[in-house]
């Protein structure tokens with residue numbers, strides 16, 4: 001980790017940058033080319049990229065019911081139980097996000113209300129390049145089911161033997177998802193956006209992924225398909241004071257570093273004593289990780305920054321807007337009050353970010369790359385459209401009609417005014 005003590009203004013600005021940002025242009029170019037290829041050649045292009053990028057020779061692009069049945073039998077009972085528990089916790093938390101319909105009379109006889117209606121066709125992208133993230137399927141499938149989306153299409157990279165990871169298939173079965181496409185990266189997103197012979201087109205694409213996936217979703221958005229949010233390479237920022245446990249903090253930093261070489265990991269502390277203890281722990285724990293090569297690459301770009309005060313640490317964090325913020329401090333509640341930009345916040349020494357990744361109930365599909373400044377993570381809301389409704393009675397028209405007439409005339413929109421006037425005239429003599 002790069003250690004920086006009491007950074008000056010210029011250093012501060014540099015520390016706020018995500019190091020991988022410079023390569024964005026090349027990634028965009030590549031994604032655009034893949035997108036256009038999928039649009040032109042459809043399934044043939046998907047087979048081509050499965051071979052080139054995932055090393056899989058595919059004939060069928062869709063997972064068959066037999067493949068699902070066979071895969072489910074391979075998932076150990078203990079893992080099935082853990083996934084069911086995580087599913088229950090996610091269901092419980094996301095259920096609280098359902099809104100009651102509230103009808104409001106804004107004037108006597110003028111009633112307005114809003115109803116959530118599910119997005120009809122949703123595409124769930126499940127990462128599978130470096131690790132098959134079946135937990136992400138729970139994060140997207142639970143709110144999709146709770147929202148009542150009628151058509152759910154799942155796309156994920158094939159493994160080298162052409163199969164889909166059995167735990168992903170088990171989780172899909174638990175969620176009742178049967179349309180499963182073997183297509184990863186930009187090609188998977190392009191297929192969901194535009195459809196191919198094997199892949200149904202969707203209205204909105206959900207899910208995290210690497211830089212190719214994130215760039216592809218942004219391209220899909222430019223081409224008229226909605227997306228959830230930019231959820232790219234994982235990030236964690238830990239604010240730790242002198243009460244923090246160095247081993248806990250190191251494990252938290254490594255838990256995001258092991259996701260991928262472009263993960264972003266930042267430690268902020270106001271304790272000069274804690275800082276070297278954490279960096280030493282990171283080195284010690286890193287040596288024990290199966291994915292230490294990936295984590296080592298991520299750590300090259302990571303920073304441990306010594307700052308002066310809690311206020312300074314919070315200011316840095318809010319400017320950086322991390323995907324995950326861990327408050328490993330004595331008074332986490334006080335710090336939490338000052339958080340203005342973060343995807344998800346973890347309070348206190350016993351709340352590891354890994355709990356939110358898997359099972360506590362919150363959603364782990366969260367904004368990265370600074371987008372936590374203006375985006376929320378995935379929730380039930382992401383899967384619904386809020387449609388407004390209104391009904392006006394004769395009494396209501398007498399009340400609101402003149403207001404509309406006056407305003408429409410003032411905007412020079414005579415037809416708007418007439419739509420009201422004609423109706424008001426129709427009431428004359430009716431006793432209304």
Ligand SMILES: NC(=O)c1ccc[n+]([C@@H]2O[C@H](COP(=O)([O-])OP(=O)(O)OC[C@H]3O[C@@H](n4cnc5c(N)ncnc54)[C@H](O)[C@@H]3O)[C@@H](O)[C@H]2O)c1
Pocket residue numbers: 030053054126127128129130131133136157183184185186187208209210211212213230231232233234259260263323364365366367368
């Ligand atoms: N922000 C969030 O909410 C969140 C949640 C979970 C995971 N993540 C992140 O998702 C990412 C998953 O990445 P991953 O790589 O493991 O899986 P992935 O499924 O996102 O990407 C794999 C695909 O990338 C494509 N690809 C790889 N190299 C390419 C190249 N050179 N050119 C074109 N396409 C290429 C391939 O098609 C491959 O199938 C990680 O960075 C992880 O941190 C983020």
Ligand SMILES: N[C@H](CO)Cc1c[nH]c[nH+]1
Pocket residue numbers: 133135136233234235256259323357358364365366
């Ligand atoms: N930390 C990831 C989000 O950035 C989510 C995840 C999935 N599996 C483990 N972690």
Ligand SMILES: [Zn+2]
Pocket residue numbers: 234255256259354357
């Ligand atoms: Zn994680």
